[in-house]
Amino acid sequence: MHEILKREVLVPNTVYLKVEAPEIARKAKPGQFVILRVDEVGERFPLSLSGWDKNEGTLEVLFLIMGRSTMKLSSLKEGDCIMDVVGPLGRPTEVESYGNAMCVCSTFGVGPTITLAKALKGRGNRVISVMEAKDATYLFWEDKLKRVSDETHVVLGDGSRGKHRQASQFVKEYLESGNKLDRVFVFGRVFTMMECSQATKPFEVKTIVGLTPIMVDGTGMCGCCRVSVGGETKFTCVDGPEFDGHLVDWELLIKRKRAYLKEEAQAFDLWQLDNLRRIAELSELPGRVSVV
Amino acid sequence: MAEKSKLNLNRVPIPKQAPDERKRNFDEVALGYADEQALEEVSRCIMCKKPGCKDGCPVNVDIPEFIKAIGAGDMPEAVRILKNRNSLPGICGRVCPQETQCEMTCNLAKKGGPIAIGRLERYVADWERVHPEVRERQKERISLSGRKVAVVGSGPAALTSAADLAKLGYSVVIFEALHVAGGVLMYGIPEFRLPKVIVQGEVGYVKSLGVEIKLNHVIGKIATVDELLESGFDAIFLAPGAGAPMFLDIPGENLSGIYSANEFLTRTNLMKAYRFPEYDTPIQVGRRVAVFGAGNVAMDASRCALRFGAEEVYIIYRRSKAEMPARLEERENAEEEGVIFKLLTNPSKFLGDERGRVRAVELYEMALGEPDASGRPRPVRKPGSEFIMEVDTAIPALGTRPNPIIPSTTKGLELTKWGTVLTDEVTGRTSKDRVWCGGDMATGAATVISAMGAGRRAATDIDALLKK
Numbered sequence A: 001m002h003e004i005l006k007r008e009v010l011v012p013n014t015v016y017l018k019v020e021a022p023e024i025a026r027k028a029k030p031g032q033f034v035i036l037r038v039d040e041v042g043e044r045f046p047l048s049l050s051g052w053d054k055n056e057g058t059l060e061v062l063f064l065i066m067g068r069s070t071m072k073l074s075s076l077k078e079g080d081c082i083m084d085v086v087g088p089l090g091r092p093t094e095v096e097s098y099g100n101a102m103c104v105c106s107t108f109g110v111g112p113t114i115t116l117a118k119a120l121k122g123r124g125n126r127v128i129s130v131m132e133a134k135d136a137t138y139l140f141w142e143d144k145l146k147r148v149s150d151e152t153h154v155v156l157g158d159g160s161r162g163k164h165r166q167a168s169q170f171v172k173e174y175l176e177s178g179n180k181l182d183r184v185f186v187f188g189r190v191f192t193m194m195e196c197s198q199a200t201k202p203f204e205v206k207t208i209v210g211l212t213p214i215m216v217d218g219t220g221m222c223g224c225c226r227v228s229v230g231g232e233t234k235f236t237c238v239d240g241p242e243f244d245g246h247l248v249d250w251e252l253l254i255k256r257k258r259a260y261l262k263e264e265a266q267a268f269d270l271w272q273l274d275n276l277r278r279i280a281e282l283s284e285l286p287g288r289v290s291v292v
Numbered sequence B: 001m002a003e004k005s006k007l008n009l010n011r012v013p014i015p016k017q018a019p020d021e022r023k024r025n026f027d028e029v030a031l032g033y034a035d036e037q038a039l040e041e042v043s044r045c046i047m048c049k050k051p052g053c054k055d056g057c058p059v060n061v062d063i064p065e066f067i068k069a070i071g072a073g074d075m076p077e078a079v080r081i082l083k084n085r086n087s088l089p090g091i092c093g094r095v096c097p098q099e100t101q102c103e104m105t106c107n108l109a110k111k112g113g114p115i116a117i118g119r120l121e122r123y124v125a126d127w128e129r130v131h132p133e134v135r136e137r138q139k140e141r142i143s144l145s146g147r148k149v150a151v152v153g154s155g156p157a158a159l160t161s162a163a164d165l166a167k168l169g170y171s172v173v174i175f176e177a178l179h180v181a182g183g184v185l186m187y188g189i190p191e192f193r194l195p196k197v198i199v200q201g202e203v204g205y206v207k208s209l210g211v212e213i214k215l216n217h218v219i220g221k222i223a224t225v226d227e228l229l230e231s232g233f234d235a236i237f238l239a240p241g242a243g244a245p246m247f248l249d250i251p252g253e254n255l256s257g258i259y260s261a262n263e264f265l266t267r268t269n270l271m272k273a274y275r276f277p278e279y280d281t282p283i284q285v286g287r288r289v290a291v292f293g294a295g296n297v298a299m300d301a302s303r304c305a306l307r308f309g310a311e312e313v314y315i316i317y318r319r320s321k322a323e324m325p326a327r328l329e330e331r332e333n334a335e336e337e338g339v340i341f342k343l344l345t346n347p348s349k350f351l352g353d354e355r356g357r358v359r360a361v362e363l364y365e366m367a368l369g370e371p372d373a374s375g376r377p378r379p380v381r382k383p384g385s386e387f388i389m390e391v392d393t394a395i396p397a398l399g400t401r402p403n404p405i406i407p408s409t410t411k412g413l414e415l416t417k418w419g420t421v422l423t424d425e426v427t428g429r430t431s432k433d434r435v436w437c438g439g440d441m442a443t444g445a446a447t448v449i450s451a452m453g454a455g456r457r458a459a460t461d462i463d464a465l466l467k468k
């Protein structure tokens, strides 16, 4: 059982939790994730680590409410417990001295990006962060990201900050205007990862993406999370979750992620019926936004 | 004892749910002997002076002795004899491949009517389960030695070694990656073949001996083997199984609707997708399902698919019936339930629709050729025999190999070329000081009883070494 010590709704549909998990906190590294199961009938689902504190024995996650499992998780209050938290899973990000490192993030990707940017700076990199959000309502932790970056750029989908509407357009122009990048990292929406990888490819800047296929066990035992990278099948939970974005078969990833749409909708509705009242009490939950 | 002419070769059949009924539910298929049936089967045993049965059992259960105790009406004694060698009889009685083990070497097998040892074993274990006071009485008094042993995994190898070590006075901690203890017994073998209350009963027994079970602990991630040693464990027994699924390695295998048998069974058994949406985890089973392979795993997957309501379920196997590795009883059960066997057939590629879902598989026929290294006739491709079969769910059930998480995080742990941990067969010792290994991780995918045997041998050796 893992107690929720802090809960905050950051922007519509996006929830932040600080959770007690001392053993995992001791070993956590940037790029890793945990698998959670909220209750006895719950699904196992992955969330990236958005922070940890070894001394306090806590982990931080932030997530979008997408369906039944994340909805359930979002309805827990401070003091409630999550039944199972497993981790830290996946390989940590390779953090080295690259030179100019760009970190692009959208939605929940902001969390893991902050932990990575901190580590990159620790290794003497110059960190250029690019944050993408739908509009100003969905923007969060800009100051937190600024604190760990040398340069921070914000791209809003309604064009209200600067001329770009997508992070990938920014990345493309950044490189086209002669700026040199030695490594790019992208976390968040699949489309952000895919489009940024396409943007950096002509410039041959190695681009690392954190893939988010559907998982079950998260320990290499089921093969549900398989993706195709450079023509080879890889298990995201043990071989990843980070891969070279130039080698990922994006179409396959997107199709596999959509495999359960029908069942997910069914599970979501049923759960809502049972718990509508409780969710209503927690009030801060506006409509779903689609991420994929 | 009995005269030849009096030999009774008619095995008492085990009552089962009718095929038409059971293929649509997840309740146990075999219902177990009633008392009279067990006694009748017992009466067939001729109490051989040289009982062949014992030699066929990998842990040498004292078979005639426990059978005799049933006959004498002394069930507590039958339990004691059985558990003296086999700590999980309720499980082994149900899942051991008896026809290649104890029942193959039973002296009556040659005559065509071996004693149904597995069914009797299950009968005794099920009796014990409803008479817990017997188990309590048999629990030995434990005096703690002050030494600590870590056991990695909670499958049959782990549970056996943990129970043995606890009884010898060690403080034992089990580290299990999943949220439930039991290994394949929980996530792989379906409820209708091995009810989960039985497995959890055994896990509860191990706990009652004082063993601590830490779930959700992936060793290699939350702590490495070396960190466990540094943190004060005197010895480590590695029993993480061989859980990484193998795929066919043919085009189209990553289409949606294609599950490894492990994923299919994990969703079904561990996550209880058969009770979706009461349970949150979904599964998709189409109208026509193809399962590739013919081992226990393939039988389990195909029978689960039927229970999810599939109309046609095929087992596709490149060899012939004689080479199918699954337990005989489960092959028969699958056939009775309507699983269709397409033998001497192999897939070459999967075809998908525009949404990336599997819609068909291309198959070709095989012929049997010269024997290969395993002594079985080698299947060879028949040229020009390709054909397309429409399917909406495909399940490769080709076996599993060791998970790399522990080997890749443990210094000085030598592996074989198959990726299993190099282990002394008798003692379970590895190349690394104070680290033992057993079960599927040491042998590659094998059986419950062989994993238990390995757990027991390692516990004995750990004790011998730590006592010094």
Ligand SMILES: Cc1cc2nc3c(=O)[nH]c(=O)nc-3n(C[C@H](O)[C@H](O)[C@H](O)COP(=O)(O)OP(=O)(O)OC[C@H]3O[C@@H](n4cnc5c(N)ncnc54)[C@H](O)[C@@H]3O)c2cc1C
Pocket: A033, A043, A045, A046, A047, A048, A049, A061, A062, A063, A064, A065, A066, A067, A068, A069, A070, A071, A108, A111, A211, A212, A213, A214, A215, A241, A257, A258, A259, A260, A261, A264, A265, A268, A292
């Ligand atoms: C390594 C990894 C790290 C992740 N980190 C985060 C994170 O930090 N924050 C966050 O909000 N989300 C993260 N995700 C995605 C998160 O796991 C899913 O959003 C979640 O499982 C959805 O579950 P649900 O039951 O609420 O929704 P569902 O009803 O199951 O799904 C709703 C939608 O989400 C998609 N989906 C379902 N399961 C997954 C999945 N495992 N991954 C991605 N999409 C899925 C479906 O295609 C569907 O469109 C991560 C995924 C992975 C693999």
Ligand SMILES: Cc1cc2nc3c(=O)[nH]c(=O)nc-3n(C[C@H](O)[C@H](O)[C@H](O)COP(=O)(O)OP(=O)(O)OC[C@H]3O[C@@H](n4cnc5c(N)ncnc54)[C@H](O)[C@@H]3O)c2cc1C
Pocket: B095, B096, B097, B152, B153, B154, B155, B156, B157, B158, B175, B176, B177, B178, B182, B183, B184, B185, B188, B189, B217, B218, B219, B220, B239, B240, B241, B242, B243, B265, B296, B297, B300, B327, B403, B405, B406, B438, B439, B440, B441, B445, B446, B447, B448, B449, B451
């Ligand atoms: C579907 C199926 C059907 C089968 N049917 C039969 C049958 O009818 N009869 C028979 O005799 N045999 C059968 N078998 C084979 C038998 O189940 C196995 O040989 C046996 O379970 C192996 O036992 P084990 O103790 O080595 O490991 P497992 O039972 O595999 O258990 C290993 C445990 O270790 C855990 N683990 C793995 N890595 C780590 C880690 N890094 N840290 C912590 N924990 C970890 C796993 O989660 C798992 O719970 C079947 C197997 C399958 C898959």
Ligand code: SF4
Pocket: B056, B057, B058, B059, B060, B061, B063, B086, B092, B093, B096, B098, B101, B102, B103, B117, B118, B121, B449
């Ligand atoms: S443990 Fe298995 S092989 Fe041994 S007697 Fe029992 S059923 Fe037979």
Ligand code: SF4
Pocket: B044, B045, B046, B047, B048, B050, B051, B052, B053, B054, B063, B064, B105, B106, B107, B108, B115, B117
């Ligand atoms: S070999 Fe068969 S008949 Fe003989 S004692 Fe064993 S079980 Fe009985």
Ligand code: FES
Pocket: A214, A215, A216, A217, A218, A219, A220, A221, A222, A223, A224, A225, A226, A235, A236, A237, A238
């Ligand atoms: S989630 Fe099962 S293998 Fe990765």
